[in-house]
Amino acid sequence: MLEPFDDAYYMKRALQEANMAYEKNEVPVGAVIVVGDRIIARAHNLTELLNDVTAHAEMQAITAASNFLGGKYLNECTMYVTLEPCQMCAGALYWSQIKRVVFGAIDEQRGCGIMGTKLHPKTEIIGGILKEECSELIKRFFIEKRNLN
Amino acid sequence: MLEPFDDAYYMKRALQEANMAYEKNEVPVGAVIVVGDRIIARAHNLTELLNDVTAHAEMQAITAASNFLGGKYLNECTMYVTLEPCQMCAGALYWSQIKRVVFGAIDEQRGCGIMGTKLHPKTEIIGGILKEECSELIKRFFIEKRNLN
Numbered sequence: 001m002l003e004p005f006d007d008a009y010y011m012k013r014a015l016q017e018a019n020m021a022y023e024k025n026e027v028p029v030g031a032v033i034v035v036g037d038r039i040i041a042r043a044h045n046l047t048e049l050l051n052d053v054t055a056h057a058e059m060q061a062i063t064a065a066s067n068f069l070g071g072k073y074l075n076e077c078t079m080y081v082t083l084e085p086c087q088m089c090a091g092a093l094y095w096s097q098i099k100r101v102v103f104g105a106i107d108e109q110r111g112c113g114i115m116g117t118k119l120h121p122k123t124e125i126i127g128g129i130l131k132e133e134c135s136e137l138i139k140r141f142f143i144e145k146r147n148l149n
Numbered sequence: 150m151l152e153p154f155d156d157a158y159y160m161k162r163a164l165q166e167a168n169m170a171y172e173k174n175e176v177p178v179g180a181v182i183v184v185g186d187r188i189i190a191r192a193h194n195l196t197e198l199l200n201d202v203t204a205h206a207e208m209q210a211i212t213a214a215s216n217f218l219g220g221k222y223l224n225e226c227t228m229y230v231t232l233e234p235c236q237m238c239a240g241a242l243y244w245s246q247i248k249r250v251v252f253g254a255i256d257e258q259r260g261c262g263i264m265g266t267k268l269h270p271k272t273e274i275i276g277g278i279l280k281e282e283c284s285e286l287i288k289r290f291f292i293e294k295r296n297l298n
Contacts, residue, residue, distance in 0.1 A: 051221045052212050053244035054203075063201050072200045087266055088244065091237025095202035116265050117236050 005037050007102050010080040011130045014104070017044040017057065018082045018137055024049060028137045031057040031081040033065040033074065040077070041065035057081060058089035062096055074098040075122065082134040084111035084127055094120050101125040104134030154186050156251050159229040160279045163253070166193040166206065167231045167286055173198060177286045180206040180230040182214040182223065189226070190214035206230060207238035211245055223247040224271065231283040233260035233276055243269050250274040253283030 010032055017030025021044035033041040043060035047053055058081055066072050078100040085093060085103065090112035093101055097120045106127055108114060119125055159181055166179025170193035182190040192209035196202055207230055215221050227249040234242060234252065239261035242250055246269045255276055257263060268274055 047221060047244075051219060052215045053221050054208055054212055054241050059203055063203055066201045070200060072196060072202050086240055086244075088237050088240025091235055091240050091266070092203050094236060095196075115267060117240070118264060 007080070007126075007129045010034055010039070010078070011082070011102065011104055011134070013039060013042065014080040014082050015130065015133060015137070017042050018134070021045045021057070022137060022141055028141050029057045029081065029083045031061040031079055033061050033077050033079050035065075035069075035077045040068045054088070056086070056089050058085055059092055062092050066096075072096070078102060080129075082130075083107055083138065084113060085117075086110050087112060087115050087117045090115075090117040090119060093123065094118060096120075098123055102129055103127045104129055105131050105138060106135075156229070156275075156278045159183055159188070159227070160231070160251065160253055160283070162188060162191065163229040163231050164279065164282060164286070166191050167283070170194045170206070171286060171290055177290050178206045178230065178232045180210040180228060182210050183227045183229065184214075184218075184225050189217045203237070205235070205238050207234055208241055211241050215245075221245070227251060229278075231279075232256055232287065233262060234266075235259050236261060236264050236266045239264075239266040239268060242272065243267060245269075247272055251278055252276045253278055254280050254287060255284075 013032045014030045018028040022028035026045045030044040032039050041061045041064035043057045045057045046055040074096040080102045082104040084107040162181045163179045167177040171177035175194045175197050179193040181188050190210045190213035192206045194206045195204040223245040229251045231253040233256040
């Protein structure tokens with residue numbers, strides 16, 4: 001059973017966003033940003049629809065959260081994202097000074113871990129929350145893509 | 150004398166953008182993106198005005214160039230930027246598969262070189278074009294900031 005307001009609870013919300021990306025034929029990654037018990041931003045990958053490599057879920061969520069808060073620092077916030085952030089998104093999270101980053105599936109090829117991207121010293125990062133569900137959705141997307149081509 | 154259409158020519162255009170940031174009390178960094186002999190995107194840092202850490206000159210220029218081209222890959226393009234890109238911007242340039250990145254001043258603390266951020270294998274990067282002018286503007290900005298506080 002899911003406890004409200006634990007990491008799995010918010011990762012489920014990020015997974016809902018990832019599913020919205022999936023339905024739009026986008027690489028299915030979703031993110032939410034939480035402060036206290038409240039979700040203040042939600043976004044999913046839109047790189048194809050917007051023709052824009054910068055339109056990752058995390059980037060849009062950071063912009064939306066900053067808009068909501070009226071300030072560019074997210075040092076009281078936690079981001080939940082279904083896939084480990086890439087260099088670009090980890091670099092943006094560095095600037096945001098976010099308090100916590102919680103990701104689902106590990107990206108062994110382009111994740112910030114393997115790439116050595118630095119987060120802010122104040123940022124805590126943990127991975128693997130609902131990792132099977134997060135990675136299963138991405139795998140399904142790429143298998144279907146391959147079968148269509 | 151400036152030859153039209155050499156690297157210094159386009160860096161001067163990026164410096165014009167940096168000056169626009171300076172006038173808005175933003176860290177003065179500017180960028181243009183060129184394809185063939187044509188500037189297809191120009192942008193300057195707007196992180197303060199937009200309250201958004203993702204609003205670096207390079208990020209906005211990538212989005213604008215993709216809009217102009219109607220596609221997300223910039224593999225025929227060169228970016229001119231007055232300061233060495235950070236992790237976030239280099240990460241975005243990685244995804245864009247841009248052909249060339251030409252920067253002015255070196256960022257010895259947070260530049261992609263010292264941070265070890267990876268660009269796409271097809272991307273050529275060179276630095277130091279008009280570096281004195283590019284770094285002088287940034288230094289002036291921070292000295293004035295310090296004197297005001």
